[in-house]
Amino acid sequence: xxxxxxxxxxxxxxxxxxxxxxxxxxxxxxxxxxxxxxxxxxxxxxxxxxxxxxxxxxxxxxxxxxxxxxxxxxxxxxxxxxxxxxxxxxxxxxxxxxxxxxxxxxxxxxxxxxxxxxxxxxxxxxxxxxxxxxxxxxxxxxxxxxxxxxxxxxxxxxxxxxxxxxxxxxxxxxxxxxxxxxxxxxxxxxxxxxxxxxxxxxxxxxxxxxxxxxxxxxxxxxxxxxxxxxxxxxxxxxxxxxxxxxxxxxxxxxxxxxxxxxxxxxxxxxxx
Numbered sequence: 001x002x003x004x005x006x007x008x009x010x011x012x013x014x015x016x017x018x019x020x021x022x023x024x025x026x027x028x029x030x031x032x033x034x035x036x037x038x039x040x041x042x043x044x045x046x047x048x049x050x051x052x053x054x055x056x057x058x059x060x061x062x063x064x065x066x067x068x069x070x071x072x073x074x075x076x077x078x079x080x081x082x083x084x085x086x087x088x089x090x091x092x093x094x095x096x097x098x099x100x101x102x103x104x105x106x107x108x109x110x111x112x113x114x115x116x117x118x119x120x121x122x123x124x125x126x127x128x129x130x131x132x133x134x135x136x137x138x139x140x141x142x143x144x145x146x147x148x149x150x151x152x153x154x155x156x157x158x159x160x161x162x163x164x165x166x167x168x169x170x171x172x173x174x175x176x177x178x179x180x181x182x183x184x185x186x187x188x189x190x191x192x193x194x195x196x197x198x199x200x201x202x203x204x205x206x207x208x209x210x211x212x213x214x215x216x217x218x219x220x221x222x223x224x225x226x227x228x229x230x231x232x233x234x235x236x237x238x239x240x241x242x243x244x245x246x247x248x249x250x251x252x253x254x255x256x257x258x259x260x261x262x263x264x265x266x267x268x269x270x271x272x
Contacts, residue, residue: 001067002225008121009157009218015122016154016208016215023208026201030194031170044194046136046202048169050145055091057113057144058082059135059167059206060105061151061213062098064117068217069224071160072100075152078162079104082150093144095134097210113138123210125203132203139168151209152216158223160216167205170198 060079062072083092093111096102102115114134119127138144147168153161 002222002229005218005222005225009215009222011122012211012215012218013154013157016211019208019211023204026204030198030201044191044198045140046168046170046198047194050169053090053145055093055144055146056086057093057095057135057138057147058150058164059095059131059147059209060097060101061149061209062096062101062104063213063217064099064119066100067224068221069227071152071217071220072098074160075150075162076101076104078164079150082148082164083110095131097131097213119210121214123207123214125207128203128207128210132199132206135168135206136199136202149206149209151213152220154212154215154219157219160220163212167202170202 058079060075062075066072079094086092091111093113094101094105095113096105096115097119099117102112102117104110105112105115114131116131135147139147146166149163149165149167151163153163155161
C-alpha cells in the first residue's frame with residue numbers, strides 16, 4: 001500500500017504543481033480586475049457583498065477511504081472550529097466531497113446541500129463542474145451569503161496543511177503600488193470580461209482545491225503506510241524475540257527434566 005500510494009502521490013503532485021501557478025495568477029488577475037477604479041456598483045453577482053451574513057456554505061474536501069493518518073481528522077477539525085466560532089449567529093451548510101466528509105455530516109447531524117463521492121483519482125474540470133454549479137447557484141439565488149473552501153493544502157510529502165479560504169463573494173484585490181496611477185484598458189470592458197470568465201475561474205479554484213486534497217491524501221497515506229510497515233517490522237522483531245526466549249526456556253526445561261530423570265535413575269541403580 002505504501003508503494004501504490006507513492007506512485008499515486010507522484011502523479012497527483014505533478015498535476016497539483018502544474019496547475020497551481022496558473023490558478024493563483026488567475027485569481028490575482030480576477031481580484032485585481034474587480035478592484036479597478038471607475039467600475040459600477042456591481043460588475044457581477046459573484047462579487048456581491050451581503051450586508052448581513054446569515055448562511056454560509058462550506059465545500060469540504062475529504063477522502064473516500066481511510067488509512068491515511070490524520071488527513072481527514074485535521075480538515076474536519078478545521079470545520080468544527082469554524083462552526084464553533086460562528087455557531088451563535090450563522091447557519092452553516094456543507095457541500096461534501098468525499099465519503100469521510102459525508103459520514104461526518106451524517107453522524108453529527110450537519111445540514112448538507114449536496115454530496116459527491118467516488119471522484120476520479122485523476123480529477124478533471126468535468127469532475128468539479130457540478131460542485132461549482134451548485135455553489136454558484138446557492139450564492140446567486142441568495143440561499144447562502146458566503147461560500148468557503150475547506151481542503152488540505154499540499155506543501156510537501158511530509159507536510160499538508162488544512163486550509164479554509166473564502167471563495168464567494170470574491171474580494172477585490174489591492175492594486176499594485178507601482179500601478180496605482182495607471183489605468184488599464186479592457187476590451188470590451190471589465191464587466192463583460194468578468195461575466196465571461198469569473199464563473200469559469202471560480203470553478204478553477206475548486207478544481208485546484210481538489211488537486212491539492214488528492215495530493216495531500218496520497219502523501220498522508222504513503223507516510224501512514226510507511227509508519228505502519230516500520231511498526232509491523234518492529235512488532236515482528238519483538239514477537240520473534242519473545243518466541244525465541246519462550247522456545248529456549250522450554251528447551252532448557254526439557255533438558256533439565258531429562259538430566260534430572262537420568263540422575264535419579266543413576267542413583268537408583270547405584271543403590272542396588
